[in-house]
Amino acid sequence: MNPGVKNSPRWRRWLFEIAIFLALFAAFQAWQLRDTARGQAPEFNGILLDGTTFSLREYRAAHPGQPLLLYFWADWCPVCKTTAGSVSSIAADRPLLTIATQSGDAAAVQRFMQEKGYRWPTLADQGGEIMQDYRLPGTPGFVVIAPDGEIRFVAVGYTSELGLRLRLWWAGR
Secondary structure, eight states, X not given: OOTTSOOOOHHHHHHHHHHHHHHHHHHHHHHHTTTSOOSBOOOOXXXXXXXXXXXXXXXXXXXXXXXXXXXXXXXXXXXXXXXXXXHHHHHTXXXXXXEEESSOSHHHHHHHHHHHTOOXXXXXXXXXXXXXXXXXXXXXXXXEEOTTSBEEEEEESOOOHHHHHHHHHXXXX
């Protein structure tokens, strides 16, 4: 060590490296999500696994003033398995719809959900058409729709429960 040179504290270097990492992560997310749907959420209808009909417009009307979380997942997606606990927790107290994309027909998705113990309102999107309407590049995909029907947040990949809850809170303001 040169006695005339003052070393900066180690924490400053770590803080700088963390800031660079976060900036790169944010830039990658922005690039990855550049083509996703924006503005008014695309409307869709379908039959939930429990046999009830679903309309996004009617679902939002039944939950006035509350943001809605759409969770796009697949039975073959390993990252989706890591987010399942967060989704289950959020489903207990927030409006949420999960969309099983490219995971088979409703019966296959129902069997998979029973095996895993998932108890979410779910729509089987066998061909991935709804996911294509939202222009999501992969799974897991999260779309937060504000009470006015506008898409407020889109994320793909692992997202924490806290991150989802903060996005839902912000969209409902």
